[in-house]
Amino acid sequence: MEKVIRCRDVGFDCEGVIKAKTEKEALELVAEHAKNEHGLKEVTPEVVEKIKSVMTEE
Numbered sequence: 001m002e003k004v005i006r007c008r009d010v011g012f013d014c015e016g017v018i019k020a021k022t023e024k025e026a027l028e029l030v031a032e033h034a035k036n037e038h039g040l041k042e043v044t045p046e047v048v049e050k051i052k053s054v055m056t057e058e
């Protein structure tokens with residue numbers, strides 16, 4: 001099983017799909033992606049909660 005996050009579900013207009021082995025890694029990868037690709041300034045607790053809420057396992 002992998003953690004899968006669709007960037008669109010986090011709230012960005014983006015087809016990006018982030019996959020990782022662990023929740024921690026997934027959060028880091030999404031945060032990095034959001035900063036680099038979407039100009040996210042800061043990963044707030046709200047953003048983390050949002051990411052967790054749309055995280056699925058495949």
Ligand SMILES: [Zn+2]
Nearest residue numbers: 007012014016
């Ligand atoms: Zn994206």
